[in-house]
Amino acid sequence: MYAYIVRRLLYAIPILVGVNLITFVLFFVVNPPDDMARMQLGMKRVTPEAIARWKEAHGYDLPLLYNAGEKGMARLTRTIFFQKSVRLFLFDFGRSDSGRDIGYDIRQRMWPSLLIALPTLVLGMLVYVSFALLLAFFRGTRLDLGGVVLCVVLMSISALYYIIVGQYVIGKVMRLLPISGYDHGWLALKFTLMPVLVGVLSSVGASSRFYRSIFLEELGRDYVRTARAKGLRESRVLFRHVLRNALIPILTNVVAILPLLFLGSLIMESFFGIPGLGSYTIDAINRQDFAIVRAMVFLGSFLYILGLLLTDISYSLVDPRVRLS
Amino acid sequence: MRKLRRMRSSILLLLVLFAAGCSDRPWNDPYPASQDGKNILYSSFSERPKHLDPARSYSSNEWTFIEQIYEAPLQYHYLKRPYTLVPRAAARMPEVWYEDAQGHRLPRRPPGGKGIAATVYEISIRPGIRYAPHPCFAKDARGGYLYHHLQERDLLSVHRLSDFPVTGTRELTAADYVYEIKRLAHPRLLSPIFGLMRRYIEGLDELGRRLKRDYDARREAGEAPEAIWLDLRRYDFPGARVVDRYTYRVRIKGEYPQFLYWLAMPFFAPVPWEADRFYSQPGMAERNLTLDWYPVGTGPYMLTENNPNLRMRMDRNPYFRGEPYPAEGAPGDAERGLLADAGRTLPFIDSIVFNLEKEDIPYWNKFLQGYYDTSGVTSDSFDQAVRVGSGGEVQLSPAMQAKGIRLSTAVAPSVYYFGFNMLDPVVGGLDERARKLRLAISIALDYEEYISIFTNDRGVPAQGPLPPGIFGYRQGKAGINPYVYDWTPQGPRRKPLSVARRLLAEAGYPDGRDAKTGKPLILYLDTTGSGPDAKAQFDWFRKQFEKLHIQLVIRNTDYNRFQEKMNEGTAQMFQWGWNADYPDPENFLFLLYGPNGKVKHHGENAANYANPEYDRLFERMRNLPNGPERQALIDRMLEIVRHDAPWAWGYYPKQFSLYHQWYHNVKPNLIARNTLKYRRIDPQLRERLRRAWNRPVLWPLGLLLLLLVLAVLPAWIGYRRHELATAREEAE
Secondary structure, eight states: OHHHHHHHHHHHHHHHHHHHHHHHHHHHHHSOHHHHHHHHHOSSSOOHHHHHHHHHHHTOSSOSSOOTTSOTTHHHHSSHHHHHHGGGGGTOOOBOTTSOBHHHHHHHHHHHHHHHHHHHHHHHHHHHHHHHHHHHHTTTSHHHHHHHHHHHHHHHSOHHHHHHHHIIIIIIISOOSOSSOOOSGGGHHHHHHHHHHHHHHHHHHHHHHHHHHHHHHHHTSHHHHHHHHTTOOHHHIIIIIIHHHTHHHHHHHHHTTTGGGGGOOHHHHHHHTOOSHHHHHHHHHHHTOHHHHHHHHHHHHHHHHHHHHHHHHHHHHHOTTOOOO | OHHHHHHHHHHHHHHHHHHHHHSOSOTTOOSOGGGTTOSEEEEEESSOOSOOOTTTOOSHHHHHHHHHHOOOSEEEOSSOSSOOEEESSBSSSOEEEEEOTTOOEESSOOGGGTTOOEEEEEEEBOTTOBOOOBGGGOBOTTSOBTTSSOOGGGGTTOOSGGGSOOOBOOBOOHHHHHHHHHHTTOTTTOOTTHHHHTTTBTTHHHHHHHHHHHHHHHHHTTOOGGGOOOOGGGOOOTTEEEEETTEEEEEEESOOTTHHHHTTSGGGSOOOHHHHHHHTSTTTGGGTOSTTTSOOOSSSEEEEEEETTTEEEEEEOTTOOOEEOOSOOSTTTTTTTTTTTTTOEEOOOSEEEEEEOOOHHHHHHHHHTTSSSEEEOOTTTHHHHEEEOTTSOEEEOHHHHHTTOEEEEEEOSEEEEEEEOTTSTTTOSSSHHHHHHHHHHHHHSOHHHHHHHHSTTOEEEOSSSOOTTSTTOOOGGGGSOTTTEEEETTEEEEOOHHHHHHHHHHTTOGGGBOTTTOOBOEEEEEEEOOHHHHHHHHHHHHHHHHTTTOEEEEEEEOHHHHHHHHHHTOOSEEEEEEEOSSSSTHHHHGGGOGGGBHHHHOSSBTTOOOOHHHHHHHHHHTTSOSSHHHHHHHHHHHHHHHHHOSBOOOEEEEEEEEEOTTEEOOOOOSSOOOOGGGOEEOHHHHHHHHHHHTOOOOHHHHHHHHHHHHHHHHHHHHHHHHHHSOHHHHHO
């Protein structure tokens, strides 16, 4: 299995180079260095000399991908792409275009993101799986029909609406929790409760329906019939047999997104004032801070690859028939 | 035993929760209990500031912070209108004199400014001003600087400025102001006003070259850019020199009377060399310890928490010299209670907490709950906050009045305009054909309607480039644009569409068609914008042009492409705006000065308008003091640009602010940002009202629980029935 893991990690390198290259090209097609300089220097009284000096100071005065003025390997290395990308592979994110240490900012901001994302995931899984099992248990009854209708209604509502209504009802009408904000230590708890509740609720519809269909598929299998024939109680059939066998698609869903939890949620963080990585990325895009955008895309790609790898590994742990080779 | 322990823990937890519930402290209070009843002002920021270094920062959201920390020599009087400069750190207003080419002092300004080679500003600062505590000043027992010779290993446990246990202070000297002026030319800092100031401050350009040469040499020698400290004290230059401990002189090439306004901006605030030295040490920049993030000043507040991801906090500077609240103001200020604190020592508020609040809706709701002391009025909250009467009068909604909230409005020293590219072959040029076409469009663009639809009446239709409150602006009949408006007893009224159609026909486009070719006239509006609001605006513009049967094509791009088009002069018509740097007509009229054209000179004249007479008048006007002569020149200049119509003038935005009853001394000052020191709050009243407004409402929770039980009950019954049923029963 170790050989498999190493091989998968090596495969990741060309993928990361490719992702980095695509990000680089897309970013600079939309935001040439002159525009980045203008954005950083402000909108007023920006002279061409100031733009040139900013580019020189930040290393954006080189050609993008190929430096015809150099010789040998320097044609590739004396370019913005090489100079700005190579250190990423050592996880040295460098400094943002406004001068901040990106690695430090990421380390600071991943905790608030995790503080929201992890409880949302855990609590969400409990709620979604329980609700889906309940619907599966009462399949074909009015309760099931009502539940499915409720799921469809819930999944038809935009996440933004959940946030606004959540803030209005819990924060403004009932005045139970702060509408937005964040603090450190134990004080963070009262700020995370509402985002977690809203996060769970906003996905109840889609996730419960997804898991219900998985459970229903499992319920039609032979081993379920055998279990029932043995006289097992339905609850035992569901929790002992169906749930365990349905773990593979559930794992596919969950393990792949586990590493991405670091990256936070864009809308949620923005509305609740959570200083996480989701808002960090969108701020960087708005400010045309390529250094941060590049670092976050690289990190996102790496975590996604890691997530897929973890999913593969978890398969082999859950299902002994799966062997990694 | 374990069960007993668990039970005890549960009881304890319940007791804690019960105690929390019994406390009348609101559950939704976003602030820690330790701040209850404290003299703290709560505000917010939506975007983290890019720069806090006074040489680099050039944005109003950044100046909100640094203007409380740094003290420029001058400031605007808080209450007087029109805006008046008064001394801040300066002991008195600068002494200004002129010199001829031989360096002789001229007894007075020669007529027309002829023979003036330089203007000298001599600024004396008050003795005894001290910097806020900062580790850069910390000294050991022998008088040596504690933190000026740090190695990387000394910084291993340092992550923020407060990790340095010892701080110090020292007296502000004139040399600190001179040091900062030299910083404007520093090649690493890339000050946004270096390009402008090197045209005016004698020798600044040469200083910039010397600094760049030395900086580049050290970079090439392998030093990290952030760790290169150029000791600017050693770089003498004629533009700024120390006269004595408390006096310095700035020498301006020729004349530039607007320089006084610059002396009220953070660019000319003092920076101690110790701070520059301290932050230039290896390892500092890697820890985000830079002057750009941890300012050090002499102002009423100091930045004690700088977490731009979450919160910025400023506390009272313990060494602040104190400053009296103004004893005189504008007419009506005394009646509004704005002079109640006259003579009392500033600042009144102990701390200011700025929370990161990216979205308007949560901010607005927290303002209504009393967790923010003041709020703007966004389009989302406008209907909830404000009622506009049939005559355009604005008043608070009953809900706001019931809460004791107050409203203040002011026309901003800004202009949003609709520009024509004067280099364009269709709409540009000074010939009659193009002029009449522009005028026809100017009449057709109903900005009264635009303001009503898109800004909730928060704007005043513009009659020219000068907004109200700026010298040269005229009210009433004398101030209208006679080419677009007629004067009526009710005020200015836009000319009827028939006038626009006649002008269009005279321009060679009768009924919106080219008289020569018969083809419909198609014009292009270059703009940026996305979302439903922008689409509604685009539709509105199309509708305005349709009134003249002109086909309008909207070329909507992102801001970068738009800038590119403007720089290359390929846009035909555009929308743009300008916020004043200082309250002088020069700062608006230069937007139409020919040598300031965007395409040819990379200036701020986006319309690329060039009228030789206007340019001549501008050159005379800009150096004159406010008075009848200057007013006459401005009147003539306004007549020229109204006649030529390079802009459709657009509107002056109005700022609406709401504030709670416990917030005092609020007078909109849209030019200065150093106003927090004048504000006063009543924390006890705030605390009382917060508690009254935020009592938790629990019955919906009970209802929710009941609904949950009602929902689960059938499931439970069904489950039990299913489990207890026999196979036969199930089959039946």
